[in-house]
Amino acid sequence: MGGITIYGTGSAVPAHSLDNHDLTRMVDTSDEWITSRTGIKNRYISKDETTVSLAVEAGRKTLENSGIDPQQLGLLIVATFTPDNFTPSAASMVQKHLGLNHIPIAAFDINAACSGFIYGLTAAAAMLSALPDCKYGLLIGSEVVSRIIDYSDRGTCILFGDGAGAVVVGRNENSRFVSCLGSKGDDEILCAKIADGDGYSPKFLTMNGREVYQFAIEIIPHSINAVLDKSGCRLEDIRYVICHQANERIIAAAESRLCGRPGQFVRNIEKYGNTSAASIPILLDELNRAGRISRGDKIVLVGFGGGLTWGAVMFEW
Ligand code: UT7
Numbered sequence: 001m002g003g004i005t006i007y008g009t010g011s012a013v014p015a016h017s018l019d020n021h022d023l024t025r026m027v028d029t030s031d032e033w034i035t036s037r038t039g040i041k042n043r044y045i046s047k048d049e050t051t052v053s054l055a056v057e058a059g060r061k062t063l064e065n066s067g068i069d070p071q072q073l074g075l076l077i078v079a080t081f082t083p084d085n086f087t088p089s090a091a092s093m094v095q096k097h098l099g100l101n102h103i104p105i106a107a108f109d110i111n112a113a114c115s116g117f118i119y120g121l122t123a124a125a126a127m128l129s130a131l132p133d134c135k136y137g138l139l140i141g142s143e144v145v146s147r148i149i150d151y152s153d154r155g156t157c158i159l160f161g162d163g164a165g166a167v168v169v170g171r172n173e174n175s176r177f178v179s180c181l182g183s184k185g186d187d188e189i190l191c192a193k194i195a196d197g198d199g200y201s202p203k204f205l206t207m208n209g210r211e212v213y214q215f216a217i218e219i220i221p222h223s224i225n226a227v228l229d230k231s232g233c234r235l236e237d238i239r240y241v242i243c244h245q246a247n248e249r250i251i252a253a254a255e256s257r258l259c260g261r262p263g264q265f266v267r268n269i270e271k272y273g274n275t276s277a278a279s280i281p282i283l284l285d286e287l288n289r290a291g292r293i294s295r296g297d298k299i300v301l302v303g304f305g306g307g308l309t310w311g312a313v314m315f316e317w
Contacts, residue, residue: 008066009285012057039248043161043273054164055142074134079116114305116277141277161273165281223312244303
């Protein structure tokens with residue numbers, strides 16, 4: 001696939017935050033344990049915000065940042081594993097709330113858990129290549145993970161936060177785009193299943209943290225190497241590697257294994273925790289708004305999550 005790039009970014013988080021000290025009043029844990037094992041200090045938790053409302057706010061900021069006329073959008077994808085409804089999709093609701101329901105946008109959700117943004121970006125790139133009439137797409141990763149978290153389970157409640165991040169993507173013949181995706185077909189290691197017999201209410205998220213950790217520290221370097229091989233680039237050519245923000249130790253392990261240079265493997269996990277499909281675009285938005293990305297910079301995004309899914313992309317800004 002060739003010729004797509006990102007024209008704008010945006011993000012949104014709930015108003016209410018929950019820091020490690022707040023969590024010590026809820027479960028048997030400590031700021032020291034959470035910080036040393038995960039790098040997380042704070043996360044944002046929804047009280048009134050929904051997956052759609054966060055997505056709308058991030059989407060609106062992204063369109064402003066891109067300077068693209070929203071009427072030119074042909075595609076709207078929301079990556080989420082915590083949708084508000086089975087149907088309509090979050091994407092159709094975002095279309096409505098952005099006032100775009102009078103134009104024929106292809107709108108749908110994608111669920112690849114925490115890899116959702118990488119899958120969504122690949123789907124957007126493929127659709128933009130296949131549909132000449134479709135000039136731009138809005139891709140949003142939006143999650144209210146807190147709605148499926150058991151706040152008496154210290155093994156999971158310390159990790160996750162809510163939020164949304166978004167990008168406008170469009171064709172650009174001078175920019176390369178390379179993607180590698182995969183899934184293991186596992187339904188035990190990291191799950192949030194729909195309970196049977198009680199009206200389809202979701203069960204809490206359950207996770208074997210050690211197994212996910214082992215999976216992550218193998219699959220992240222593997223995925224990065226796969227997109228580098230496919231693109232003919234070396235790690236030295238890459239300005240930023242943006243890993244899914246799941247655990248500081250997981251990012252540090254990949255950075256060390258691949259001998260990343262200082263500042264190349266960027267992080268913001270301390271402030272937001274693991275926001276699943278939103279974590280990568282929130283960090284991309286921070287870099288963009290801080291003026292830290294220049295046209296032509298090569299960027300690798302890499303994610304992993306429930307499924308077990310994984311994926312990486314390399315693109316040029
Ligand atoms: O998007 C993907 C989502 N998931 C992930 O990325 C998860 C990946 N895994 C991890 O990040 C880590 O495995 C965790 C942070 C979840 C756990 O860290 P760990 O170093 O693997 O700890 P552990 O599960 O091996 O537990 C070590 C000890 C246990 O006590 P014992 O058995 O040694 O007495 C746990 O009960 O730490 C205990 N523990 C805690 N202690 C204080 C587990 N959670 C906590 C806690 N506070 N919150």
